[in-house]
Amino acid sequence: MSGSLTLLKEKHIRYIESLDTKKHNFEYWLTEHLRLNGIYWGLTALCVLDSPETFVKEEVISFVLSCWDDKYGAFAPFPRHDAHLLTTLSAVQILATYDALDVLGKDRKVRLISFIRGNQLEDGSFQGDRFGEVDTRFVYTALSALSILGELTSEVVDPAVDFVLKCYNFDGGFGLCPNAESHAAQAFTCLGALAIANKLDMLSDDQLEEIGWWLCERQLPEGGLNGRPSKLPDVCYSWWVLSSLAIIGRLDWINYEKLTEFILKCQDEKKGGISDRPENEVDVFHTVFGVAGLSLMGYDNLVPIDPIYCMPKSVTSKFKKYPYK
Amino acid sequence: MRDEKIYSIEALKKTSELLKKNPEFNAIWNYRRDIIASLASELEIPFWDKELVFVMMLLKDYPKVYWIWNHRLWVLKHYPTSSPKVWQTELAVVNKLLEQDARNYHGWHYRRIVVGNIESITNKSLDKEEFEYTTIKINNNISNYSAWHQRVQIISRMFQKGEVGNQKEYIRTEISYIINAMFTDAEDQSVWFYIKWFIKNDIVCKTLDEQEYLKMLKDLRENILLINNDEIEFSGKQNIWCLKILLVLEDILEEKEALTERSSEQYLVQLIDADPLRKNRYLHLLEQHK
Ligand SMILES: [Zn+2]
Numbered sequence: 001m002s003g004s005l006t007l008l009k010e011k012h013i014r015y016i017e018s019l020d021t022k023k024h025n026f027e028y029w030l031t032e033h034l035r036l037n038g039i040y041w042g043l044t045a046l047c048v049l050d051s052p053e054t055f056v057k058e059e060v061i062s063f064v065l066s067c068w069d070d071k072y073g074a075f076a077p078f079p080r081h082d083a084h085l086l087t088t089l090s091a092v093q094i095l096a097t098y099d100a101l102d103v104l105g106k107d108r109k110v111r112l113i114s115f116i117r118g119n120q121l122e123d124g125s126f127q128g129d130r131f132g133e134v135d136t137r138f139v140y141t142a143l144s145a146l147s148i149l150g151e152l153t154s155e156v157v158d159p160a161v162d163f164v165l166k167c168y169n170f171d172g173g174f175g176l177c178p179n180a181e182s183h184a185a186q187a188f189t190c191l192g193a194l195a196i197a198n199k200l201d202m203l204s205d206d207q208l209e210e211i212g213w214w215l216c217e218r219q220l221p222e223g224g225l226n227g228r229p230s231k232l233p234d235v236c237y238s239w240w241v242l243s244s245l246a247i248i249g250r251l252d253w254i255n256y257e258k259l260t261e262f263i264l265k266c267q268d269e270k271k272g273g274i275s276d277r278p279e280n281e282v283d284v285f286h287t288v289f290g291v292a293g294l295s296l297m298g299y300d301n302l303v304p305i306d307p308i309y310c311m312p313k314s315v316t317s318k319f320k321k322y323p324y325k
Numbered sequence: 326m327r328d329e330k331i332y333s334i335e336a337l338k339k340t341s342e343l344l345k346k347n348p349e350f351n352a353i354w355n356y357r358r359d360i361i362a363s364l365a366s367e368l369e370i371p372f373w374d375k376e377l378v379f380v381m382m383l384l385k386d387y388p389k390v391y392w393i394w395n396h397r398l399w400v401l402k403h404y405p406t407s408s409p410k411v412w413q414t415e416l417a418v419v420n421k422l423l424e425q426d427a428r429n430y431h432g433w434h435y436r437r438i439v440v441g442n443i444e445s446i447t448n449k450s451l452d453k454e455e456f457e458y459t460t461i462k463i464n465n466n467i468s469n470y471s472a473w474h475q476r477v478q479i480i481s482r483m484f485q486k487g488e489v490g491n492q493k494e495y496i497r498t499e500i501s502y503i504i505n506a507m508f509t510d511a512e513d514q515s516v517w518f519y520i521k522w523f524i525k526n527d528i529v530c531k532t533l534d535e536q537e538y539l540k541m542l543k544d545l546r547e548n549i550l551l552i553n554n555d556e557i558e559f560s561g562k563q564n565i566w567c568l569k570i571l572l573v574l575e576d577i578l579e580e581k582e583a584l585t586e587r588s589s590e591q592y593l594v595q596l597i598d599a600d601p602l603r604k605n606r607y608l609h610l611l612e613q614h615k
Contacts, residue, residue, distance in 0.1 A: 182474070
């Protein structure tokens with residue numbers, strides 16, 4: 001059975017396409033708060049599957065612009081919702097993927113940058129919005145968005161890097177803030193932030209060994225990866241763990257074959273899409289991280305994805321590298 | 326209503342209804358906070374208590390939704406009096422939550438925030454109590470990595486703040502606790518990650534003198550070898566975590582020039598076979614050991 005598993009590309013493309021048409025039900029309202037993120041996940045999955053034209057570019061761009069929150073000067077997940085760093089990054093990623101950052105115009109771009117910078121706190125961390133939640137996820141979000149816009153500055157980067165390094169733990173993992181338990185998603189956000197800031201050299205060789213060790217111990221006998229010790233495997237960790245390993249140059253410290261098999265087992269063979277674990281309900285979040293993980297492992301000529309930005313390499317190769325000349 | 330900037334009790338009730346249906350709707354939480362903030366001067370303590378009850382009710386159904394935890398913290402931050410009592414209640418809340426889900430990531434994060442607040446209001450350290458709490462949690466389930474993690478944080482802090490009377494004694498007790506845990510469940514990686522930290526960290530290295538430190542490492546090695554031999558006898562297989570930590574021990578002993586016989590290469594070759602998922606890491610280490 002396992003030998004015959006293959007990636008059902010066409011089904012996944014149709015699944016992602018279908019998400020956009022289910023517009024008028026209660027379930028759809030329930031996920032409004034994730035809509036812009038959802039479009040980024042869908043578009044990125046389509047790019048990896050080499051089918052970006054499945055979404056109508058003009059429609060997507062005009063939806064992104066309709067999510068602009070003029071009061072706070074950044075992007076909300078849905079029209080008339082509130083701006084947040086997470087959704088702002090999604091908006092910037094979508095526009096960059098379409099090579100359409102110009103549609104922001106000078107005015108919006110200036111406000112956007114000041115929204116992001118304005119959420120940085122004194123210790124270098126970022127809050128997600130004005131209500132003060134701090135998490136290394138937001139450091140990554142802020143640095144990634146500014147980097148895509150080509151607007152990083154040492155005033156922002158240096159304290160952010162200090163903060164990220166404080167989230168490094170004794171076990172080789174990273175937590176959501178200093179003293180918090182290591183979590184694979186935080187490894188990605190912290191290493192990603194350091195990579196964007198071009199500051200991976202702040203980690204010693206010993207630390208890199210420890211980080212690689214903690215990460216590769218996420219693989220379980222069934223092949224899937226978990227996010228923390230003694231937890232269940234989950235397809236999204238294929239991304240958080242693999243991208244982290246890729247960033248520190250140790251991608252092959254886990255077993256590709258077993259992980260590939262685990263991801264492929266999480267496919268819905270009828271309607272397409274990938275779930276967190278075999279037999280569970282699929283969603284676009286696990287679909288993108290499943291195919292992105294496969295792409296990192298070089299599976300079946302998938303379009304190469306950038307482990308730092310989680311966007312196609314063909315897009316990220318055009319970003320200005322920090323520090324700017 | 327939000328767009329018209331209506332900040333009334335009536336509007337607040339509306340947000341309750343919406344949030345019960347969809348607690349992930351962040352914009353509604355934001356609106357709710359704006360309403361509360363604008364009415365704050367008229368709101369008495371019972372209102373704030375009721376708000377905490379409302380949040381609790383949602384948390385019971387959705388313990389993993391970030392936005393609800395955020396809102397709870399926001400409410401507590403704006404609670405009109407800063408008596409320890411309200412935070413003590415939070416500690417009871419988080420105790421209960423961690424009883425139901427002993428690994429809840431937000432739960433432990435929240436616990437650290439709550440304890441920090443109680444400490445700063447009462448100006449009294451809770452390190453001893455929190456240390457005991459991790460012991461209870463680990464004794465309940467030795468694979469509770471969140472509790473082991475917390476134990477590292479607290480021990481580090483206690484030594485840093487000079488809260489430990491007899492430091493050497495403390496370390497000896499901890500070592501026997503670890504060895505005990507190791508024998509209880511040698512398969513689980515939680516205790517091994519803890520051991521890896523324990524034998525390499527500054528607190529232990531600086532508290533013990535060179536002789537004591539080396540003796541501790543050698544004792545530990547004996548015990549690990551014992552566990553591994555038991556395992557070989559019992560199942561015919563090596564215990565992979567025993568091998569992984571033996572490697573760490575040998576590296577330290579070698580650095581201290583206290584290693585008589587080196588087995589690292591052999592361990593690595595065995596690991597390639599016994600832990601094939603991580604084969605490439607062992608090949609990499611073999612390369613380094615040459
Ligand atoms: Zn997941």
